[in-house]
Amino acid sequence: MRLSFAALMLIVGTIPAGAQWLDRPTPGIPRTPGGTPNLTAPAPRGPDGKPDLTGVWNGPVPEPRLDPANAQAWVSDLVGQRQRDYHKSRPSYRCLPSGPEADRFAGWKRVLQTPSAIAILNDDLTYRMIFMDGRELEATPAPSWMGYSVGRWDGDTLVVDSAGFNDKTWLSRYGQPHTEGLRVRERYRRPDFGHLQVEVTYTDPAAYPKPWGFTANMALAADTDMLEAVCERSSEHWAGSLSDAANRAVSVPPDVLARYVGVYTGTYLGIRRSIEVLLSGGQLIAKVVGAAGVDGGETRPLVPQSQTLFEGVGLGYQFIVDDKGVATDVVEIHVSGPYTYSRQRRPR
Structure with a gap:
């Protein structure tokens, strides 16, 4: 039976893996007696006495969490x-700039x-x-992908205010x-030589009654350097949607679905995480717990394609059962391959 793994195709087909040189010593940085970079040394400062944020930085994808009640109905x-369209219109999946999206605060970047x-x-x-240079944020800057930004120092914290974004970008991968x-508004702090923290707040009353945001953490990429990572293929030619999966759906008895409920743990791309499978309203729901990357924490419906095979927003989920029909493992099927998660317990 064919599964349309559109969302996963977007991941492997449009977003290049971050690349960098290896074993390229960074000159002029503090080091331990053993010669390794001392990332807990004091943060460097510029001629004005303010922290100098210059460097190559890398960090995990932040997990912005929006209260559903804090969203206008149209949002x-x-x-x-x-989601039903498998996020194919996400700008980065179409080789377009991410603008203010939370993922922009992850990955490789150089600050000058x-x-x-x-x-x-x-x-x-x-x-x-x-x-x-002391200029004010323009009231009505021309809309652009990356926006218009001005900054100022508040003690040792860099405060950046931005506006002028077009409405083609997203605020999160969800x-x-x-x-x-x-x-x-971004607030940058460099507490020591090797770490950079950014508090990000979105304010958009026409979409969200209250401001909301997240915190991103980055580490200095010492003794290496950044290479370009160019998007070469877009999502425009990919097909598939949740409605397509629903049209192929088969009927699975509720007592069979109940045997799949539980918490499954495994490793995806070297990251330990769990998949919590719930049964709600006669439908299985999967939630990735403690994940990083494309689907961290996202709740996704599982549409049955057979008695044990389900599609969940572009990924496949194959339940492995024992002789009593109770699930012992679930295999998350990506274009890059299958990833097995072993059942641990039933959720409370």
């Missing part, structure tokens, strides 16, 4: 539509700091300019939209 409708401006160069060849009235 919830559009998020649902994008001067007294009058700070440049952030991303490995996908997009960039941002943060003007530090499909949260925004309007052209979006304002973004």
